[in-house]
Amino acid sequence: MSETTVLAMAGCGIVGSAVALKLLNQREYYREKTGCDLELRYIFSRSFGKAQAAGIDDSYFLTDPGKILADPEVSIVIELMGGVDFAREFVVKALTAGKHVVTANKAMLALHGSELLALARTKGVTLSFEASCAGGIPIIRALQDGLVANQIDALYGIVNGTCNYILSSMSQKGQDYHTALAAAQAIGFAEADPTFDVAGIDSAHKLSILASLAFDCQADFASIPVTGIDTLDAMDVVFGKELGYVVKLLAVANRLPDGLSLRVRPTFIATGHPLAWVSGPFNAVSVYGDTVGHTMYYGRGAGGKPTASAVIADIISVASGVTPTRFNQKRARPDLTHPVVQLPLGRIRGRFYIRCMVIDIPGVFAALASALGRNGVSISSVLQKELPDADRSIDPVPIVITTHTVNEGDLERAIREIDELECTVQPSVCIEILDEFQESFS
């Protein structure tokens, strides 16, 4: 325990610089606090700009990762490069060389997690990834350790700070998507090319990791239905608010009798739910366990220092022997589990918000109601406003309908019929309304 653990890092951008600075400046603090003496020996990076700006000495830098793999004293490799193919290749080499790996790379894990975990086990080392989901929030540990006594019933996550910041602006300031995105870009909360975040891909990566752990299964990233926030109309944010809901990009997983539903999409949640007030760049994950009921974890889901907090927690867990001990637990890692039946959206049951854009001629509401009724969709509430400036005979008006619990497949059929009506001038919008999950306490 008082031996020195030698570390090498690959990738030194915002997160890498934060991790390196902490490791270098707080070495004595961590040793005193945990008994682990952590020596950062190498930093492999293709660009040293951020690290140099942060004041990290050039002597740590390598441009060839081979030295890391060849140094038998390096026991933990920290992968913070991002991207999939090169990172995967490097991690495979590091594990094969008998080195523990700590990574924040959700894309790599979503696509190749099971393979890499299995390789780690074969080589007698470990792969840790607390920083891959929800930044500094110790949610991986909660699922693997704190909630281990539970069968998880459901998980609702706000796991992308960029989207949450944009949606908070739309909701609180009444901005439209493009205005809110531009403002987020201006202060560095959104990338110049924000596609990965706003299209929901990043959230789906994280959901596949979280669901694998929560449900002891191999979730298939490619089968997760994903809708981003980039097509969300400000009008729906406003109407939702009037109905008592806040829109969030939610990553949802819940257990159904015949499989698991995983989905990422803009979702309405009642203002009384703990996730509803999670605003700005914060992340939060609600986990519903069969024993503990509802627990929720909140914090910063991105940023150099918050993410560094999770990376260093993983390093210390490996260095102290905790992770190597835990890593051998049966089923605690997805590679020892089985693929799961992931249900298509048509198979889930839920409540929905529907906005139809119709020409307001006599009989139009009857036509909508009939289409819904024919498909077994029962109406809970209707919101139709007079638009003073509109010409009713040519301008479309929004009719907002909320449903009782329906089968999403039935709803899809009803919407197809509505969208084919002559009075319908734009495709209807459907947004799931996620109710508080009923705690099971089984």
Next chain:
Amino acid sequence: MSETTVLAMAGCGIVGSAVALKLLNQREYYREKTGCDLELRYIFSRSFGKAQAAGIDDSYFLTDPGKILADPEVSIVIELMGGVDFAREFVVKALTAGKHVVTANKAMLALHGSELLALARTKGVTLSFEASCAGGIPIIRALQDGLVANQIDALYGIVNGTCNYILSSMSQKGQDYHTALAAAQAIGFAEADPTFDVAGIDSAHKLSILASLAFDCQADFASIPVTGIDTLDAMDVVFGKELGYVVKLLAVANRLPDGLSLRVRPTFIATGHPLAWVSGPFNAVSVYGDTVGHTMYYGRGAGGKPTASAVIADIISVASGVTPTRFNQKRARPDLTHPVVQLPLGRIRGRFYIRCMVIDIPGVFAALASALGRNGVSISSVLQKELPDADRSIDPVPIVITTHTVNEGDLERAIREIDELECTVQPSVCIEILDEFQESFS
């Protein structure tokens, strides 16, 4: 890992029954999930009523704990009796007999935690207590593991569900304390004798445990200033709401340049703070780390099953070898740390709500303002309402003042002066207004 771990339990009330049922009914599930085969062999209890009602077989029951201590195969003892002296004596015997102990007993830990932890270490065994604070929320693990890379700057906790339920009722339904207490008692959220909860003692026990871990110190329970909710006036809940605050019984710890402030008292928190919407019997703890910033943990702080979730997580961590590995980490347990300077309330700085009850004669506001000004207390806002039915010459009127940041010692002096004024007819009420803690990201 595939060996059987033999368990014995002492105490079998609501929590004990829930733990026993899970261990007996889910043995195969836990073995499959974690590799730990957990055999519950004995249940020592002075009353078997709850356990029998839960359907636990009589063959497990002992009325003499000696058999537990004498059976060399028992490796983990689960202490769920509650109370201090007998529990402590039993835990000392169990540790001395070389058995790991898992406990939910916050009172015992608050008073004797360091002694028991040191004994465990001497005997080469471990003492775990996830269930002692905030029920099923894995907050102990967050402090010891997930946030290990952080120096903790502050911790704000809602850690007593009874108080939070009563305060939520007062705030949301406009009830006074006694009505809200009676309603909580009627549905089992408050004990027949609620003193321990409503006077803040239980919260202070938990705060001393959480602070010891968060600040790597030995917090002294007896030095924690505690005010309960039992003297809270419904009027102040209403006035606070008008000012944008919610009242919560907060257990607060924060680091100051010359020591640590620990305190438990009804506190106003802005409606925008995540803790403000934690309502009903739920608990939540906000932890501010120097690296991660603000993280928050939410869930059920009491009840058989939620608490059982934490107890069983501890059992599995011990049985799998994780706790024995972690337990040797330096400073990770308070017994290896030092007592800390705990500052009296007079030494903290904060904002406050003051309600003075005065006869509304000319010059009264000047007299209040002078008393505050003389002691360096700067006024931020004043709220005085006309009371239509009151006789201004004889009925006291409330004057509500909020302060800018002041030294609490200065405020205490000002309040003493105000309470001695001739126009003051009741002792003034002071409630701290806790602002969002400024994240340090150091």
